[in-house]
Amino acid sequence: MGRARWGRMMNRACWLLVDLMSHMLDPRERSVVRGDLEEMRATGASALREIVGLVGRRQILAWTDWRPWLAVGTLIVPLGAILNLVSRSWAYTAAIYSWLYVNNWTRAYLESPGSRIELMRRGAECAVAFTTLASWSWTTGFALASLSRRAIWTAGGALSLVLLGTFVAAPEPPDEHTAVFALTFYRVAFPVVLRVAFLVIPSLWGMRAGVRQATLPMGRALVCASVLVVATASTVRGLEMSAVSWLHLRSAWLHLVPAAVMWPACYILFGSIWRLRENRTAAL
């Protein structure tokens, strides 16, 4: 009796996984394959094996194209690493100010005009910086999906790993702020929460949008690129300063970092211009 119940539970769990994994297939193919499995009266385990096999083959085949490899060379590795390192550095800075204003809160921060202005300035800087980070991440995700739509599950997984991974040159919590980083919350949890919220989630959101529509309408692409240019310009100093931790201060590469984070937005804009030209040519 116990074994039969266990078998039913396992069967249900396998079908649940089949449901989840079949979302990695094109909607038409998903429907056909689920219909085949139903018609064959497949058990949960065999259905799961079939779906895993099909999804695996589809992903491998997608990598026989050149576009996912271009995405690896231009987006996943270089840009993923830059965003990872920048977000780490900014998360530590945000942790310091959060500790200062949350853990050591006094009414004096609001009563003194100087402190009040300082508090508002720091808050605004953090808001702009993390919104810009989220925008870079969204455009990276969108460009990745647009460039390697068929391989998005593996390419997107790789980007998420690079965004959240730890590298040799990854910035450490600053030594001079031991009071802040002695707390596990500020050393570990706070940066992770910020990086998931402003880096990983926007990139996944961007990928979702990129899978649904490979190019943005011209107007939206223009607005997106313009906003990003302004946002990048307003955070360029912070961006270059965080890059100093892994690039030399006088390195010429330092000035390429802002250009690098802008390139997915340029790609999106170029894609929209290209689409507009194609549509006009087709209409003639």
Add this chain to the structure above:
Amino acid sequence: MLGEFEYLLITAAASLGDEAYGAAIREAIETATRRRCSTGALYTTLDRLEQKGLVKTWMGEATPERGGRPKRMIRVTAKGSRAAADFYAAVTRVSRGAAWVARGGAA
């Protein structure tokens, strides 16, 4: 020149005629070869054959035994029939004189 599995798929589809779709072809191949035919191999090969213009596929009707989901119907094109005939002719030529052919076929 077709591959072995491509030949099996085209031949099964041709034999099934108007009833050729994914699950039916899979069953026909498994019965004939007595080997498991995976959904992954079936549909990726089908895509390749369609790209080569050897088969044509379209979405068929949804039936209750499929949970209301459609079938992927398959028809072998004239080019596909020629490719399968060429493959069969090549296998027949190369098999001439082989010990198992002389014995009257494999068990």
